[in-house]
Amino acid sequence: MITKRDYLIGAGAGFLTAVFLLPTLYNLKYLNVATGIAVFICIPVLWAFGVWLGKFLGRWLKFFNQFGKYVAVGFLNTSINFGILNILSIVTGTTAGLMLGGISAPGFLLAATNSYFWNKFWVFRDTSGVNETVLKDLPKFALVTFFGALLNSVLIVYLTTYMEPRFGLDRSAWLNAANVAASAAVLIWNFLGYKFFAFSAKGGSASGRNQYDATG
Numbered sequence: 170m171i172t173k174r175d176y177l178i179g180a181g182a183g184f185l186t187a188v189f190l191l192p193t194l195y196n197l198k199y200l201n202v203a204t205g206i207a208v209f210i211c212i213p214v215l216w217a218f219g220v221w222l223g224k225f226l227g228r229w230l231k232f233f234n235q236f237g238k239y240v241a242v243g244f245l246n247t248s249i250n251f252g253i254l255n256i257l258s259i260v261t262g263t264t265a266g267l268m269l270g271g272i273s274a275p276g277f278l279l280a281a282t283n284s285y286f287w288n289k290f291w292v293f294r295d296t297s298g299v300n301e302t303v304l305k306d307l308p309k310f311a312l313v314t315f316f317g318a319l320l321n322s323v324l325i326v327y328l329t330t331y332m333e334p335r336f337g338l339d340r341s342a343w344l345n346a347a348n349v350a351a352s353a354a355v356l357i358w359n360f361l362g363y364k365f366f367a368f369s370a371k372g373g374s375a376s377g378r379n380q381y382d383a384t385g
Contacts, residue, residue: 171224183216189252196255246280264340293368313362324351
C-alpha cells in the first residue's frame with residue numbers, strides 16, 4: 170500500500186540523489202549555481218511523482234506499485250555509483266582501461282549496501298507481520314548484487330576500452346555514458362533478482378497483493 174509517507178520518502182531519496190550527483194556534474198563541467206539549485210528542487214519532486222505514477226499504473230499492473238519506488242531507489246543508487254566513480258576518476262585521472270574496473274567497484278558496492286536497506290525496508294517491505302533479523306535476506310541479496318557488480322564492471326570496461334567515444338563525447342563524458350548503459354542493464358537485472366529471489370516473500374506476498382488490490 171502506497172501512502173503519503175511513501176511520497177515523502179521518495180522525495181528524500183531524490184534529495185540524496187541530488188547530493189551524490191554533484192561530483193558527476195563537476196567532472197562533466199556542468200556544475201554551477203543554477204544547476205545546483207535545479208537538481209535540489211527538481212529531483213525530489215520528480216522522485217515523489219515517480220512513486221505516485223507507480224501507484225497509478227499499479228491499478229492495472231500490480232508490479233508498478235513496487236517498481237515506482239524501486240526506480241527512485243535505483244536512481245539514488247546510480248547517483249551514488251556515479252558520484253564515487255567520478256570522485257575516484259578525478260583523483261586518479263583514470264577514464265579508461267582495466268584499472269577502471271577497480272575504481273568502479275567502490276561506488277557500486279556502496280550503492281549496493283544502500284540498496285539493500287532501501288529495498289528491504291521500503292520497496293519490498295515485508296507486509297506479513299513476521300519479525301525477522303535485519304540481515305536475513307542479505308545472502309540472497311549479495312548473490313544477486315555480486316552478479317550485478319560483475320555485469321556492471323564488465324560492461325564499463327568493454328565500452329570504455331574496446332569502443333571509441335562516440336557522438337562527439339570526450340573520454341570523461343564517454344565514461345559516464347558507459348556507466349549509464351551499464352547501470353540500466355544492472356537496474357533491470359537487480360529488480361528481477363530482488364523481487365523474485367532475494368525478497369520474494371515480501372512485497373510480492375499474498376498479503377501484499379491483497380493490500381494493493383484493496384487500494385486499487
